[in-house]
Amino acid sequence: MIPSILPTYNRAPLTFVKGEGSWLIEADGRRFLDMGAGIAVNALGHAHPALVAALTAQAQDLWHTSNLYNIPAQQDLADRLVEATFADTVFFTNSGTEACELAVKMARRHFFDAGQPERTDIIAFEGSFHGRSAAAIAAAGSEKMTTGFGPLLPGFVHLPWGNHDALHAAITDTTAAILIEPVQGEGGIRPLPDVCLKGLRDLCDERGILLILDEVQCGMGRTGRLFAHEWAGVAPDIMMVAKGIGGGFPLGAVLATEHAASAMVAGTHGSTYGGNPLACAVGLAVMDEIVNEEFLDDVRARAGNMRQRLEALVAGHPDVFEEVRGSGLMLGLKCKAPNLDVLNACYDQMLCAVPAADNVLRLLPPLNITEADMAEACARLGRAAEAVSSS
Numbered sequence: 001m002i003p004s005i006l007p008t009y010n011r012a013p014l015t016f017v018k019g020e021g022s023w024l025i026e027a028d029g030r031r032f033l034d035m036g037a038g039i040a041v042n043a044l045g046h047a048h049p050a051l052v053a054a055l056t057a058q059a060q061d062l063w064h065t066s067n068l069y070n071i072p073a074q075q076d077l078a079d080r081l082v083e084a085t086f087a088d089t090v091f092f093t094n095s096g097t098e099a100c101e102l103a104v105k106m107a108r109r110h111f112f113d114a115g116q117p118e119r120t121d122i123i124a125f126e127g128s129f130h131g132r133s134a135a136a137i138a139a140a141g142s143e144k145m146t147t148g149f150g151p152l153l154p155g156f157v158h159l160p161w162g163n164h165d166a167l168h169a170a171i172t173d174t175t176a177a178i179l180i181e182p183v184q185g186e187g188g189i190r191p192l193p194d195v196c197l198k199g200l201r202d203l204c205d206e207r208g209i210l211l212i213l214d215e216v217q218c219g220m221g222r223t224g225r226l227f228a229h230e231w232a233g234v235a236p237d238i239m240m241v242a243k244g245i246g247g248g249f250p251l252g253a254v255l256a257t258e259h260a261a262s263a264m265v266a267g268t269h270g271s272t273y274g275g276n277p278l279a280c281a282v283g284l285a286v287m288d289e290i291v292n293e294e295f296l297d298d299v300r301a302r303a304g305n306m307r308q309r310l311e312a313l314v315a316g317h318p319d320v321f322e323e324v325r326g327s328g329l330m331l332g333l334k335c336k337a338p339n340l341d342v343l344n345a346c347y348d349q350m351l352c353a354v355p356a357a358d359n360v361l362r363l364l365p366p367l368n369i370t371e372a373d374m375a376e377a378c379a380r381l382g383r384a385a386e387a388v389s390s391s
C-alpha cells in the first residue's frame with residue numbers, strides 16, 4: 001500500500017524535533033551535528049534569535065496579502081538585494097525551481113521583445129541541478145530526473161562540463177542563454193574555475209546571449225562571498241537564488257539586470273505567495289547578518305580552517321576518501337568507499353551530511369558554525385571513516 005506521504009524520498013530513520021545553532025536534537029534526545037543545514041538552507045543555523053524574532057514579529061502583524069498590494073518587507077528586501085549585487089530588479093519566489101521557471105521565461109521573453117523570437121534555446125551542463133519542475137528537469141536534462149516525464153519542455157541543449165569546443169559550437173542563431181551553477185551542488189561539489197566563468201561572460205557578450213547563473217546552493221555567502229560569481233569578478237544577466245536566502249523559511253528570487261528583465265511587464269509572470277510578508281521579514285533578517293564584510297571574512301576564515309581539517313582527514317583515511325573539493329563552506333569529500341556507506345557511518349556518529357552525485361559526501365554547515373563545532377565535526381568524520389575502513 002502506498003504510504004500516506006508519497007514515497008519520493010529515501011529518508012534516513014531520523015526524526016529531528018529541535019534545532020540549536022549547528023545542532024539537531026533527535027526525538028530520542030541524541031544531539032546530531034548538522035553539517036547539511038537542510039541542504040545549504042539553514043545558513044545561520046537553527047533557531048537563530050534574529051530570525052525567530054523577525055518571523056514572530058511579522059506573524060503578529062500580517063501573514064499574507066497577495067501581490068495585489070504593496071508589501072513593505074518585499075520592497076525593502078528587493079532594495080537591499082539590488083544594492084548588494086549586480087541586479088537592477090528582483091522577483092521573489094518560494095523555491096529554487098520557481099526561480100528556474102522565471103529565469104527561463106525571462107530569457108525567452110527578452111529575445112522575443114528584442115525582435116529575435118527564434119532565440120529560445122538555453123545551453124545547460126551535464127551534472128547540473130536546477131529543481132524539479134517540468135522546466136527545471138528539462139533544463140538539467142539528467143535521465144534520473146526526466147525518465148517517464150516526457151514530452152520534456154523543448155529548447156535545452158546539454159553539454160559536458162568543461163568542454164570549450166563543444167560550447168563554442170553549440171551557440172547558434174537560436175541560442176538565448178547559457179545556464180550554469182558556479183559551483184555544482186547535487187552534481188558533486190564541482191566549482192567552475194574563475195577563468196571559465198570569465199570566459200563564459202565574454203562568450204555571452206560576444207555572441208549577444210544572456211548568462212544565467214544558478215546560485216540557489218552556492219549563493220548567500222556559502223562560498224565566502226555574497227554570491228559565488230563575485231570570485232571571478234564578473235556578473236550574470238539573470239541569477240536564481242533560494243535556499244540560504246530564507247535561512248530556513250521558503251524564499252527564492254530571480255535577480256536580473258534591467259537589460260535582461262525589461263520585457264517582463266505587468267501580467268507576464270506572477271506568484272500568489274512569492275515575496276510574502278513572512279518570507280521577506282525573515283529574508284531581511286538574513287541579509288542583516290550575512291551582507292557585511294566582517295561576516296563574510298569570518299566565513300572565509302572558517303572555510304580555511306575546515307578545509308585544512310578535511311585535508312588532514314582525507315590524508316589519514318586514504319582508503320575511504322579521495323579528495324576535498326569545493327569553495328568556502330560548500331565542501332565535498334570525494335569518497336573511495338561508497339558515499340552512502342560513509343553517510344550511514346556519519347549518522348552512527350551523530351553527524352548529518354548530504355550525499356551528492358559522483359560519490360561525494362557534501363558538507364554544508366551553517367555559515368556561522370563555531371570553531372569548536374567544526375573540530376567536533378571532523379572528529380566525528382574521522383570516527384565514521386574508521387568504522388568504514390574496518391567494516
Ligand SMILES: *Cc1c(COP(=O)(O)O)cnc(C)c1O
Pocket residue numbers: 094095096097098129130131132181185186214215216217218242243
Ligand atoms: C536546490 C536547488 C534548486 C532547486 O531549489 P528548490 O527550492 O528545491 O526548488 C535549484 N538549483 C540548485 C543549484 C539547487 O541546489
